[in-house]
Amino acid sequence: MIALAKKDYYEILGIPKDASPDDVKKAYKELVKKWHPDLHPDDKSEAEQKFKEIHEAYEVLSDPQKRAQYDRFGYVGQQPYENVYGSQGQGENPFGQENPFGGFEDIFSVFFGQGRTAEEQRTRNIRGEDIYLTMQIDTKDVLYGTEKEVEYTRYETCQACHGTGAKDGTAFKTCPKCHGTGVINVQQRTFFGVISTQTTCDMCKGSGKIITEKCPVCGGRGRVTVRKKIKVNIPAGVEDAGRLRVPNGGHAGENGGPYGDLFIILRIKEIPGIKREGRDAYSEIAIDFAQATLGTDIEIDGLEGKEVLSIPPGTQPNSILRLRGHGFPSPNGGSRGDHVIKVNVSIPKRISKEQEELLRQYSSLTHTEVNEKKHRFFR
Ligand SMILES: [Zn+2]
Ligand SMILES: [Zn+2]
CATH class of the missing domain: 2.60.260.20 (Urease metallochaperone UreE, N-terminal domain)
Structure with missing residues (x-):
């Protein structure tokens, strides 16, 4: 119970x-x-x-x-x-x-x-x-x-008893207590006198019938x-x-x-790394400083497998890029949403000697520029 x-x-x-x-x-x-x-x-x-x-x-x-x-x-x-x-x-x-x-x-x-x-x-x-x-x-x-x-x-x-529970669907008799109506009158003594209320027959539980032989199935x-x-x-x-x-x-x-x-x-x-918000899919990628600066094409995980994302030159950290129509469809039809990608720019912790050399060269060029500007400013 x-x-x-x-x-x-x-x-x-x-x-x-x-x-x-x-x-x-x-x-x-x-x-x-x-x-x-x-x-x-x-x-x-x-x-x-x-x-x-x-x-x-x-x-x-x-x-x-x-x-x-x-x-x-x-x-x-x-x-x-x-x-x-x-x-x-x-x-x-x-x-x-x-x-x-x-x-x-x-x-x-x-x-x-x-x-x-x-x-x-x-x-x-x-x-x-x-x-x-x-x-x-x-x-x-x-x-x-x-x-x-x-x-x-x-x-x-x-199917054997058509849901009646009685053998062949016929092995029942009319309930003697309610005479087949399924309901009985109950008398209740109250302050206002005797009140008669109808309630479900307890003998046949409201079906009006008593099964005489149960359906064997x-x-x-x-x-x-x-x-x-x-x-x-x-x-x-x-x-x-x-x-x-x-x-x-x-x-x-x-x-x-x-x-x-x-x-x-x-x-x-879920596809690991991809969140869904309505029709749009969201994920993040990390690229390095050089890729962000020069721009590149990289492979990312999309909803249908690998996809190519074009990173434009000069992409800033935390930029949002969109692959339009690469999100989820709407249950009501219409075009698919977007795959929205947040671009993180990571700074490498270790680089080779050759990379360092080139970066120093790059840095000296950049700083020369700044120094020239400063120089002009103070003149
Ligand atoms: Zn049955
Ligand atoms: Zn009854």
Whole structure:
């Protein structure tokens, strides 16, 4: 059984109650990077727990409607948390302990319901839970977009019983307590007299039916676990920690209820030394005094491998050079951003005898110039 302790989503993201949508997004991105389970091999389960909480908090606080509900009631949906493996009753975790999926991707389900309607509650055609995966992609994938295969495990509606949990989909009878309505009247004695309220029937849990023989395929759960392989399109220009939504890619609902969604959180493998800021890429290079003075062509690491950067003669330390159109594409289309390169000029610590000779010669020429100017000035 999962404890239904209320969590403070603002606290989890480390932001104030009046944080702007941008702040929410920023905090989420930072925390996702910090707590990615792969970065915490020593206490992976703690990191996974954190990771889940962060997603949960972001899911709510990034959605204006859910956030408003959370601010008002302290939780979203029918109850603060719902665990597909725990609080729903029949669930022991079908995948065993710890990280149940392992393998190709980390996978997490989130637990809050989608805000059930009375009708859904009555028929128990509850929408399935969403599933979250993370996927590593390369910078090259971001430049041109790509198609990737994703493999994960989810609940699907049991075909043998059409999600009813009853053998052949027919082995049930009308609930004797609610006579198939799924609801019962409860009388409550109050100061104002006896008040009758309607509540979900506890015998059939709102389905109106009692299973007389369980479906042998799903054991009466109405859902079976299925290993699923799908192809997803990753559009060009996606950002790190960006999410792709695959509608109906999540778990099947109970009693043949609709599927939840699959969310794929993209982690982009950085190229060492290159930072990304929106559409632009940033890096630094070091050249020496002679290269800066005379100008030169040098090879640098670009987003697509080695590229040639032209250093104009007379380049000053900390100059900014741009390779236009060599940055990242925008997810909304249009031209690529720039690769912005800061040029550091380094002074060599050791030089050869011959170099020293030439530099002395150079220096004497420069100083003569200065002395001449001074001479003219004082005359
Ligand atoms: Zn079944
Ligand atoms: Zn009933």
